[in-house]
Amino acid sequence: MYDDRKYTEENMPKTGILLEVENTELKDINFGLVTAARDTGANEVLAFTTEELGTEAQNDLARYGVSQLIRLRTDSADITSSPDNCAAACVQAAREYGLEYCLGLATAFGRDIFARMAALLDVELAADVLQIDFKAKTAVKSHFSGKTMATVSLQETPGLLTVRPNAISPVEQPATLESSVFQADIQSQAKVAVKEIKTSDDRKMDLTEAPIIITGGRPIGKPENYAMLQECADVLGGAVGASRAAVDAGYAPHSMQVGQTGKTVSPNLYLACGVSGAVQHFAGMKTSKVIVGINKDKDAPIFEKCDYGIVGDMFEVVPALTKALQQEKQG
Ligand SMILES: Cc1cc2nc3c(=O)[nH]c(=O)nc-3n(C[C@H](O)[C@H](O)[C@H](O)COP(=O)(O)OP(=O)(O)OC[C@H]3O[C@@H](n4cnc5c(N)ncnc54)[C@H](O)[C@@H]3O)c2cc1C
Structure with missing residues (x-):
C-alpha cells in the first residue's frame, strides 16, 4: 500500500499501464488496455515501458488516449532482463506518479x-480480468475453466489488474502525448533473469493475442491440411488453433491447442472448423466476441454455443470463404 503519498494540484489521481513491446514494436493488444485505463475516470493515462518507442508507436498511443509515455530507466540495476528489478522500478514509478490503478496485460510478461508488484506493494492483484467497472470498483473474471464468472471487489490502492488480451475492445480517443524518462533509484534484487527468449521457428502470431482465430478439429486429418486454415487466417490477419483431439492425433503441436488443457483465448472472431464443441474446448474460447461453427453435423454441440453456424464440409466451406475474402480484399 502507499503510505507516504500526498496529492497536490499537480499530482491528481492517474492511471498507469505497462506496455507490451516485442522487438521494439508496440503490440496491438495494448490499445484495449488504454481503453480500459480511460474508463477509470483518472485525469490522465500514463503508459510505462522499459523500451524506446518510435514515432509511429507514440502516435498510436496518443490516438487511443495516452497522455504521457514514460520510459523507465535505472543506472543501478538491469530492468530489462530481471522481472524483480522491473517490478521494483514500476512500483517506484507508481508511487512517484500517484497512480490510483496500474493495469497490465494477462500475458506471460x-x-x-x-x-511481483503486488508482493512489493502488499496489495491484492485482480488477475486475468475480462471486464472492469471502475465506478462500482469491481472486475469480472472467469473461474474453473470458464464454468463460473466471479465479480471481484477492487478495494486497494493502487488497484492492480491484469486484463486478458482482446477482452476489452480498443476505442480511439485522441490525446496529446508527452514523452519523458523516469529514472528509478533501485538496488538490484534480481532473483531470476531472463537470459534468452526463443521464438517458435514459424514466428506465427501468438494465439492468446490474435484478434481472429480459425481452429481445426480432428477431421483436419493430417498436419498438411492446416495450410488450408493458415491461408484463410492470413487473409483475415489471424492465427490458427487446434482442438485437443487434433493435437493428440499428431496433426498440430500443443502450442496450437485451445481449451481447458491448452490456451485460453478471447479473439474478436473465433471460427471453429470441424470442432464438436466439447465443454473442455469451449472452456478455452467461450469469451470470444463472435463464435462461428462450421460442422457437417447439424446436431453438433458447437451449434448450441455459436453466434453463427454453417452446416457443411469444412474442406469446401473454408476454401470458399478464403476465396470470397480475397476477392473482397482486392476490391
Ligand atoms: C480433462 C480433459 C481436458 C481436455 N482438454 C481439452 C482442450 O484443452 N481442448 C480441446 O479441444 N479438447 C479437450 N478435451 C477433449 C474434448 O473432450 C474433446 O474430446 C475434443 O475437444 C474433441 O475434439 P474435436 O471436436 O476436434 O473432435 P471430435 O469430437 O471428433 O469432433 C469432430 C467434429 O467435426 C465434425 N466433422 C467431421 N468431419 C467434418 C468435416 N469434413 N467438416 C466439418 N465438420 C466435420 C463432426 O461432426 C464432429 O462434430 C479434454 C478432455 C478432457 C477429459
Whole structure:
C-alpha cells in the first residue's frame, strides 16, 4: 500500500499501464488496455515501458488516449532482463506518479511483473480480468475453466489488474502525448533473469493475442491440411488453433491447442472448423466476441454455443470463404 503519498494540484489521481513491446514494436493488444485505463475516470493515462518507442508507436498511443509515455530507466540495476528489478522500478514509478490503478496485460510478461508488484506493494492483484467497472470498483473474471464468472471487489490502492488480451475492445480517443524518462533509484534484487527468449521457428502470431482465430478439429486429418486454415487466417490477419483431439492425433503441436488443457483465448472472431464443441474446448474460447461453427453435423454441440453456424464440409466451406475474402480484399 502507499503510505507516504500526498496529492497536490499537480499530482491528481492517474492511471498507469505497462506496455507490451516485442522487438521494439508496440503490440496491438495494448490499445484495449488504454481503453480500459480511460474508463477509470483518472485525469490522465500514463503508459510505462522499459523500451524506446518510435514515432509511429507514440502516435498510436496518443490516438487511443495516452497522455504521457514514460520510459523507465535505472543506472543501478538491469530492468530489462530481471522481472524483480522491473517490478521494483514500476512500483517506484507508481508511487512517484500517484497512480490510483496500474493495469497490465494477462500475458506471460504481465503476469510475471504484476504478481511481483503486488508482493512489493502488499496489495491484492485482480488477475486475468475480462471486464472492469471502475465506478462500482469491481472486475469480472472467469473461474474453473470458464464454468463460473466471479465479480471481484477492487478495494486497494493502487488497484492492480491484469486484463486478458482482446477482452476489452480498443476505442480511439485522441490525446496529446508527452514523452519523458523516469529514472528509478533501485538496488538490484534480481532473483531470476531472463537470459534468452526463443521464438517458435514459424514466428506465427501468438494465439492468446490474435484478434481472429480459425481452429481445426480432428477431421483436419493430417498436419498438411492446416495450410488450408493458415491461408484463410492470413487473409483475415489471424492465427490458427487446434482442438485437443487434433493435437493428440499428431496433426498440430500443443502450442496450437485451445481449451481447458491448452490456451485460453478471447479473439474478436473465433471460427471453429470441424470442432464438436466439447465443454473442455469451449472452456478455452467461450469469451470470444463472435463464435462461428462450421460442422457437417447439424446436431453438433458447437451449434448450441455459436453466434453463427454453417452446416457443411469444412474442406469446401473454408476454401470458399478464403476465396470470397480475397476477392473482397482486392476490391
Ligand atoms: C480433462 C480433459 C481436458 C481436455 N482438454 C481439452 C482442450 O484443452 N481442448 C480441446 O479441444 N479438447 C479437450 N478435451 C477433449 C474434448 O473432450 C474433446 O474430446 C475434443 O475437444 C474433441 O475434439 P474435436 O471436436 O476436434 O473432435 P471430435 O469430437 O471428433 O469432433 C469432430 C467434429 O467435426 C465434425 N466433422 C467431421 N468431419 C467434418 C468435416 N469434413 N467438416 C466439418 N465438420 C466435420 C463432426 O461432426 C464432429 O462434430 C479434454 C478432455 C478432457 C477429459
